[in-house]
Amino acid sequence: MAGGHKAHDETLGEFGLIDRYFAPLAGPEGLGLKDDAACLTPTAGTDLVISKDMLLEGVHFLGDDPADSLGHKALAVNLSDLAAKGAVPRHYFLGLALPKGTPADWCAAFAAGLKSLQETSGIVLQGGDTTASRSGIVISVTAVGEVPSGAIIRRSGAQVGDDVYVTGTLGDGALGLLSLQGKIAADEYLTDRYRRPTPRSALGVALRGLAHSAADISDGLIADLGHICEASGLGAQLEQALLPVSAQAQAAVAENPAVKPLIWSGGDDYELVFTAPPAMRAEIAARARAQGVAVTRIGQIEAKKGVRLVDPGGQLVQIGREGYQHF
Structure with missing residues (x-):
């Protein structure tokens, strides 16, 4: 994890920063973070799945977000990508x-946030880089997972007639951000869902052999299901009444009806949206129960391209913004 710029923690220096806060998180493949490389040996009979996400202050998080929550979220969003592929988390690399x-206390808290999620997920830090920033905090994580050879769950595998499922509840992350910004009433549950998303790693692995396609919901349900449909050359119809919504999100929408579209277009939920044939309904329900994850069937894949959200009367819901756009 050796880097090429000057220290960020003025009392420790760059290498002191690495030795104190990040070397304790490293596995043997990281060579003690003393080299500018790691040495990984893939498990026999597996394919490597690699994901990379960046978090920028003022874009993906607020400047006053707690450092431990940033460590958690930076790792969680990558674990969520691996979960959507059915991959077991193995290694990650950190750019900071x-x-x-x-x-120093910011660095200590950030490392603690990484450590907590690292221990529950089984992933291990193996290297990276630190550098000085002239404009805010930038966090970059590259995560590596493994799947049995040929078993990756792709976006492009959806089939006509597949059921569409989501895990957990929708809209909490986007509403949590509004809560932190003071645009809706403060709600600790929603803000925690924004700051500390729960990657569905174990369920992602359990969906191998059942799900035809999957994606994680980072930019919003409509947008991320749209990526599946586009990659598969198909479309989907979703039932608004079936979308799972937490009691806290329901209360926020009741008080602020204008935010209701965030249920299907808001980002930062990091739940899974996936498709599977109707014959798999019982097995999916059983595996979801085994993992303690709520899974809801919300629609169906169709030949007609595009994602359509309909109300209980079958009328098309005005979607508005489909999801978060970076550019």
């Missing part, structure tokens, strides 16, 4: 750019 003068 910090403004000069970032205090």
